[in-house]
Amino acid sequence: MTVKSTARARKKAAPGAPDNSRTGSDTQTELVQLLTPEGVRVEHPDYPLVTSPEELRALYRDLVLVRRFDAEATALQRQGELGLWASLLGQEAAQVGSGRAMRPGDYAFPTYREHGVAWCRDVDPLNLLGMFRGVNHGGWDPNEKNFHLYTIVIGAQALHATGYAMGITKDGADDAVIAYFGDGASSQGDVSEAFTFAAVYNSPVVFFCQNNQWAISEPTTTQTKIPLYRRASGFGFPGVRVDGNDVLACLAVTRWALDHARNGGGPVLIEAFTYRMGAHTTSDDPTRYRLTEETEAWKAKDPISRLKAYLEAEGLVDDEFLAGIEAESVALGLRVREGVRSMPDPDPTLIFDHVYAEPHTLVDEERAEYEAYAASFEGGENL
Numbered sequence: 001m002t003v004k005s006t007a008r009a010r011k012k013a014a015p016g017a018p019d020n021s022r023t024g025s026d027t028q029t030e031l032v033q034l035l036t037p038e039g040v041r042v043e044h045p046d047y048p049l050v051t052s053p054e055e056l057r058a059l060y061r062d063l064v065l066v067r068r069f070d071a072e073a074t075a076l077q078r079q080g081e082l083g084l085w086a087s088l089l090g091q092e093a094a095q096v097g098s099g100r101a102m103r104p105g106d107y108a109f110p111t112y113r114e115h116g117v118a119w120c121r122d123v124d125p126l127n128l129l130g131m132f133r134g135v136n137h138g139g140w141d142p143n144e145k146n147f148h149l150y151t152i153v154i155g156a157q158a159l160h161a162t163g164y165a166m167g168i169t170k171d172g173a174d175d176a177v178i179a180y181f182g183d184g185a186s187s188q189g190d191v192s193e194a195f196t197f198a199a200v201y202n203s204p205v206v207f208f209c210q211n212n213q214w215a216i217s218e219p220t221t222t223q224t225k226i227p228l229y230r231r232a233s234g235f236g237f238p239g240v241r242v243d244g245n246d247v248l249a250c251l252a253v254t255r256w257a258l259d260h261a262r263n264g265g266g267p268v269l270i271e272a273f274t275y276r277m278g279a280h281t282t283s284d285d286p287t288r289y290r291l292t293e294e295t296e297a298w299k300a301k302d303p304i305s306r307l308k309a310y311l312e313a314e315g316l317v318d319d320e321f322l323a324g325i326e327a328e329s330v331a332l333g334l335r336v337r338e339g340v341r342s343m344p345d346p347d348p349t350l351i352f353d354h355v356y357a358e359p360h361t362l363v364d365e366e367r368a369e370y371e372a373y374a375a376s377f378e379g380g381e382n383l
């Protein structure tokens, strides 16, 4: 296994000693960072990143538009237009950085919060909103976007991703897979099973854990006794903790990990250390279980303001560029608002049509029963 070392571990390691810097079997708790919270660009010996001004501006645009879309979705839910919304507020950099690290042929398996990754895979935000409005099941073609449908069953997609990655190996393809999950999901059996299979079969899969510090109302301390990235060590593959609010670090580390996987190096666990700034979903009230001071401390590490500070300090953006992004973001907000409000309600009986590929007598009976029930109301055929 090719394992690059960190400067700190290199200093500590005796000549000829195995390099444990990524597997975390020493006391390494290094957070890979390329952009400080103040927006100062720093170098990391293992993750050099060369970016053009255009790329940096494009990342900024992604972050701003994704945040805008997310805010609009939360507002739409509050106004009764969506049944539920799981906000990504605070996690934009982890998702855009890792999403933009993917090559077109790579395949992502998301949870229910990966709206920023969906954006990078060119999934129309309206598809995501349709699902949370309850009028479709996502509606995008996973194989066209190389972005699987959202998975609500915590941790299950780690297994789907691993199986898909094992298939890639059999096909002899040059692609890699990325599985997204949260800190809470790391406690699920499915995730451990996926780690075992991926390690043993040396599968080209990157496990991208967004440690946003909370699993609904459970803090990370109830999920693990050690930093999550070190779990990889016990399964025999590298683990890295990256500053999840640093889009450049997330881009560099994920790009490295995907290349490591596609080049036969096997799986990598990335722990993106970040924070869920909003509620778990619109059904949750985080003031019941966490302190304002904690949220305020993370606000100072905001992923967008640090990139903006850097771009401004380097003279890479001007007022005209920023005004253009603002105008685009207002237009996106309007587009999704109008798009959601004009989505037609589906025919309720459609739900019976896709249970089985072939006709099924039990489902036919259920459909008939529902139709009779709906017809018993005035105008019931439209229920």
Ligand SMILES: Cc1ncc(C[n+]2csc(CCOP(=O)(O)OP(=O)(O)O)c2C)c(N)n1
Pocket (backbone or CB within 6 Å): 113, 152, 153, 154, 181, 182, 183, 184, 185, 186, 212, 214, 215, 216, 276, 280
């Ligand atoms: C198998 C399973 N168990 C429980 C739930 C209920 N549930 C939904 S979200 C969640 C917490 C997940 O936390 P984490 O993995 O940290 O992801 P985050 O929501 O913070 O992004 C739980 C327990 C579920 N959806 N699936």
Ligand SMILES: [Mg+2]
Pocket (backbone or CB within 6 Å): 182, 183, 184, 210, 211, 212, 213, 214, 215, 216
């Ligand atoms: Mg979490």
